[in-house]
Amino acid sequence: MARPGSRWLRPEAILKKNDNKGERFKEFLAEAEDILNSMGKGLLKLGKGVKAGVIDPNVLNSVFRSAHTLKGISGIFEFRDMTVLSHSLEDTLDMLRLGRLSLTKEVLGCIMNAHELLVRMTASKGQEDLSKEVRNIQEQLEKSRTARKQSISGQINKEVLSVLTEYEEHRLRENLKDNRNVYIITVKFPLTSFDKGYASLTGRLKEKAELVATLPSSRTGNDLIFFDMLIATTHDKESILEFIGGSAESEIRVLSEGSDKPPAVPEKPEAAAPAQAKETLRRTSNTVRVNIRKLDGIMNNISDLGLIRSSIGKLGMEMRSRKEFSVYALELSRIERLFERKVSELRDGLLDVRMVPIGQLFGRFDTFINKLSLETGKEVAMKTHGEETQLDKLIVEDIADPIMHIVRNMVDHAIEEPDLRQMLGKPRSGSISLSAYQKGNHVVIEVKDDGAGINPDAIKAKAVEKGLIAPEYAEGMSRQEALELIFLPGFSTKDSVSETSGRGVGMDVVKENITRISGVIDIETAEGKGTSFFLTIPITLAIIQALIVEESGRRYAIPLNSIVEIIELHPGLDGLVDQDMIFLNERAIPSVRLAWFFGYGTAGRGASYGVIAGLAEHRVCVLVEKLVSEQDVVIKPLSRLVNAQGIAGATDLGEEGTILVLDVTGILETVIRERKSLLKA
Amino acid sequence: MDEGKKEITAPEQAFQNSLAPTEKDYEESLEREKDEETIQIISFYLGRVEFAFELTSAVEILKERKVTEVPRTPEHIKGILSVRGEMIPVFDLKKRLGIDEPSQGQGRIFITVFDDLKIGFLVDRMGSVKDIPVSGFAPEGDGKFSLFSKGRIVYENGVGAPMLDVAKLVNIPEAGER
Numbered sequence: 001m002a003r004p005g006s007r008w009l010r011p012e013a014i015l016k017k018n019d020n021k022g023e024r025f026k027e028f029l030a031e032a033e034d035i036l037n038s039m040g041k042g043l044l045k046l047g048k049g050v051k052a053g054v055i056d057p058n059v060l061n062s063v064f065r066s067a068h069t070l071k072g073i074s075g076i077f078e079f080r081d082m083t084v085l086s087h088s089l090e091d092t093l094d095m096l097r098l099g100r101l102s103l104t105k106e107v108l109g110c111i112m113n114a115h116e117l118l119v120r121m122t123a124s125k126g127q128e129d130l131s132k133e134v135r136n137i138q139e140q141l142e143k144s145r146t147a148r149k150q151s152i153s154g155q156i157n158k159e160v161l162s163v164l165t166e167y168e169e170h171r172l173r174e175n176l177k178d179n180r181n182v183y184i185i186t187v188k189f190p191l192t193s194f195d196k197g198y199a200s201l202t203g204r205l206k207e208k209a210e211l212v213a214t215l216p217s218s219r220t221g222n223d224l225i226f227f228d229m230l231i232a233t234t235h236d237k238e239s240i241l242e243f244i245g246g247s248a249e250s251e252i253r254v255l256s257e258g259s260d261k262p263p264a265v266p267e268k269p270e271a272a273a274p275a276q277a278k279e280t281l282r283r284t285s286n287t288v289r290v291n292i293r294k295l296d297g298i299m300n301n302i303s304d305l306g307l308i309r310s311s312i313g314k315l316g317m318e319m320r321s322r323k324e325f326s327v328y329a330l331e332l333s334r335i336e337r338l339f340e341r342k343v344s345e346l347r348d349g350l351l352d353v354r355m356v357p358i359g360q361l362f363g364r365f366d367t368f369i370n371k372l373s374l375e376t377g378k379e380v381a382m383k384t385h386g387e388e389t390q391l392d393k394l395i396v397e398d399i400a401d402p403i404m405h406i407v408r409n410m411v412d413h414a415i416e417e418p419d420l421r422q423m424l425g426k427p428r429s430g431s432i433s434l435s436a437y438q439k440g441n442h443v444v445i446e447v448k449d450d451g452a453g454i455n456p457d458a459i460k461a462k463a464v465e466k467g468l469i470a471p472e473y474a475e476g477m478s479r480q481e482a483l484e485l486i487f488l489p490g491f492s493t494k495d496s497v498s499e500t501s502g503r504g505v506g507m508d509v510v511k512e513n514i515t516r517i518s519g520v521i522d523i524e525t526a527e528g529k530g531t532s533f534f535l536t537i538p539i540t541l542a543i544i545q546a547l548i549v550e551e552s553g554r555r556y557a558i559p560l561n562s563i564v565e566i567i568e569l570h571p572g573l574d575g576l577v578d579q580d581m582i583f584l585n586e587r588a589i590p591s592v593r594l595a596w597f598f599g600y601g602t603a604g605r606g607a608s609y610g611v612i613a614g615l616a617e618h619r620v621c622v623l624v625e626k627l628v629s630e631q632d633v634v635i636k637p638l639s640r641l642v643n644a645q646g647i648a649g650a651t652d653l654g655e656e657g658t659i660l661v662l663d664v665t666g667i668l669e670t671v672i673r674e675r676k677s678l679l680k681a
Numbered sequence: 682m683d684e685g686k687k688e689i690t691a692p693e694q695a696f697q698n699s700l701a702p703t704e705k706d707y708e709e710s711l712e713r714e715k716d717e718e719t720i721q722i723i724s725f726y727l728g729r730v731e732f733a734f735e736l737t738s739a740v741e742i743l744k745e746r747k748v749t750e751v752p753r754t755p756e757h758i759k760g761i762l763s764v765r766g767e768m769i770p771v772f773d774l775k776k777r778l779g780i781d782e783p784s785q786g787q788g789r790i791f792i793t794v795f796d797d798l799k800i801g802f803l804v805d806r807m808g809s810v811k812d813i814p815v816s817g818f819a820p821e822g823d824g825k826f827s828l829f830s831k832g833r834i835v836y837e838n839g840v841g842a843p844m845l846d847v848a849k850l851v852n853i854p855e856a857g858e859r
Binding site (some may be wrong): 296297300303554598599600634636637638639640641642643644645646647649650652657658659660 | 747749750751752753754758761762763765766767768769770798799800851
């Protein structure tokens with residue numbers, strides 16, 4: 001019987017073909033995101049510039065280039081909406097940079113709307129139909145282009161003008177308007193090396209002047225090439241000549257010298273702006289953009305190396321017990337230790353690669369808060385601290401949305417209107433501050449507002465009203481417990497339409513997202529003064545030290561980070577160990593037998609150890625039969641389809657199989673919740 | 682080829698046909714002109730009933746192996762399996778569909794993908810990859826598995842198989858639902 005090759009099961013080969021196109025589109029989306037990111041930063045700078053009355057041409061140029069590039073690459077992938085919109089945006093930006101249109105607040109507003117729509121397009125991966133919104137923004141942009149700019153007639157030599165491009169002419173006029181000195185420097189270079197000399201000169205000149213145009217000079221000489229460089233500067237002729245020095249043997253002519261009126265100074269262009277460098281395709285940054293899944297793959301290999309090392313170690317131990325092998329055993333041990341050190345260094349290096357400063361995330365909130373501020377009509381300013389604090393890239397992405405929801409809720413509900421704030425003696429502008437600092441193996445992120453604060457009694461009342469808790473129960477609640485009610489599902493469904501209605505997200509979702517990455521969220525508030533949310537999250541989930549325990553024939557891993565203490569249970573401790581509680585250091589800690597928590601029987605075997613674990617102020621005692629070992633494990637998240645309480649993920653221990661990693665806070669919360677509901681019943 | 686064989690029922694015939702193709706089938710399939718657009722499916726068996734998934738959802742097939750149990754999860758979730766470092770949930774498909782037939786021998790874990798999620802389904806036996814012309818699909822209607830299927834495939838010999846929908850099997854809520 002023939003076995004037809006292609007007819008049989010080879011799905012992977014078929015899948016690979018379709019995947020390449022998908023891969024390239026994903027790369028395109030990542031690139032688009034980057035471009036839009038830097039465009040966003042540029043727009044913010046322009047916004048400040050509009051307020052100050054001075055626009056930095058470098059920033060405008062770079063925003064223009066971003067739109068242009070976006071138009072190009074979206075065209076390749078036939079992403080029509082994006083191409084059309086970025087084209088329209090490019091037209092407006094072109095007019096701006098050529099001086100044919102002034103950048104007013106209205107025009108900038110249009111541009112920002114276009115930018116936001118582009119961001120939305122990229123986020124929805126081209127699957128949302130936004131053609132109506134695109135037409136809308138296109139119309140806005142067209143309208144904005146009709147506002148013409150008054151041109152300034154200048155006293156410029158017609159000859160010079162005739163050789164300049166429109167852009168160069170615009171720059172020349174701008175500089176004249178700003179009262180700068182405009183000079184023509186004639187420089188000469190040896191023919192064979194003029195490119196290097198020219199590049200070096202322009203590089204240095206950038207510090208002192210703007211290079212408006214470079215024109216070939218009519219002068220000639222033996223093996224020499226001459227250029228006329230048109231520059232605008234605040235410095236005077238002599239200092240420029242001196243600055244250029246002997247590098248070019250130049251001559252300087254004055255085109256226009258500014259009067260005593262001080263020239264307008266644009267914001268210092270960032271050193272990173274390569275606008276006037278020589279044309280090149282080489283990028284200046286020496287970073288590599290890597291798909292984080294590749295790093296995961298490498299991490300897997302490293303953890304496999306770790307398992308191999310421990311096999312070597314075991315072999316060494318066995319050999320040591322036989323006299324004839326003891327010499328070799330010693331050598332093997334030495335090699336194993338060396339191996340371990342190298343694997344450790346490799347692992348640390350990789351973890352380091354995955355780390356990014358949290359400032360990367362904080363930076364995104366600038367535009368967001370601006371937008372919220374405009375939407376709600378409230379004035380809000382943002383402050384950040386601790387931007388250098390480093391976190392695993394994946395964790396940074398995981399906390400982006402929760403922080404966004406918190407900030408949104410703050411602007412929507414906590415921060416008062418400017419008039420009200422003034423009446424209360426607060427500054428008209430509310431402030432939201434994002435700070436981050438490292439605390440051991442965790443990072444604490446504080447999101448703080450100076451708004452109205454949260455009233456625990458109002459929270460209790462609302463929870464009772466919504467039927468989430470029984471009234472009698474509400475009576476006995478502590479202040480902290482009352483505040484935590486906002487994390488109950490169903491707490492914050494809108495009962496009135498607000499300006500940002502429909503997009504508010506409950507705090508229960510926020511909490512769930514934080515717990516999913518083994519973090520905790522705490523609240524502190526002072527009525528009338530403000531509220532702080534503290535997110536305590538692990539620095540990296542990639543690899544952690546864990547304690548392996550055994551219970552009802554199964555093994556589990558408990559992250560060492562979250563273990564406070566381990567106690568050995570023996571008859572003498574009876575007074576301290578209750579059915580459900582353990583009393584330690586005058587503190588009652590809820591305790592639970594792990595087998596019972598998971599619904600397994602214990603086959604009559606007693607618990608010998610109590611693992612006291614917790615994060616921040618929360619504690620739980622998990623009772624287990626045996627302690628097995630301590631080792632480094634790479635935690636893998638469980639699929640989001642598997643929603644298991646008390647479980648943070650799983651880890652592959654090679655030959656020993658896959659075991660579950662416990663989520664200590666999850667266990668604590670479930671235990672408390674279940675016991676409370678028993679009380680209620 | 683099979684002249685003189687006693688009459689056997691259609692499902693059994695399909696069962697036998699799928700066990701291995703013959704030379705004739707192979708040559709016929711090569712000659713068959715593909716005028717019509719076809720969709721590729723991959724079929725498998727739960728007990729003696731045949732089912733299928735779209736080939737684009739299929740990732741790989743593994744021999745049945747030990748799956749790490751996850752407590753406090755629904756009964757049809759057998760647990761999780763570590764595949765090249767990735768934790769993939771494994772569903773017992775017979776339990777999920779309510780099929781109560783005993784397994785015979787070693788099963789297979791059929792790993793599928795939906796969006797960015799990978800899901801493994803424990804099945805009894807694999808079938809084959811087939812090209813089904815678009816006209817060969819019919820809506821499942823009130824069939825027993827309509828809740829979980831994208832439609833029903835009807836083979837040329839009249840026998841059919843429900844084409845299961847991974848998303849429905851794992852009950853992924855619609856985006857925006859909360």
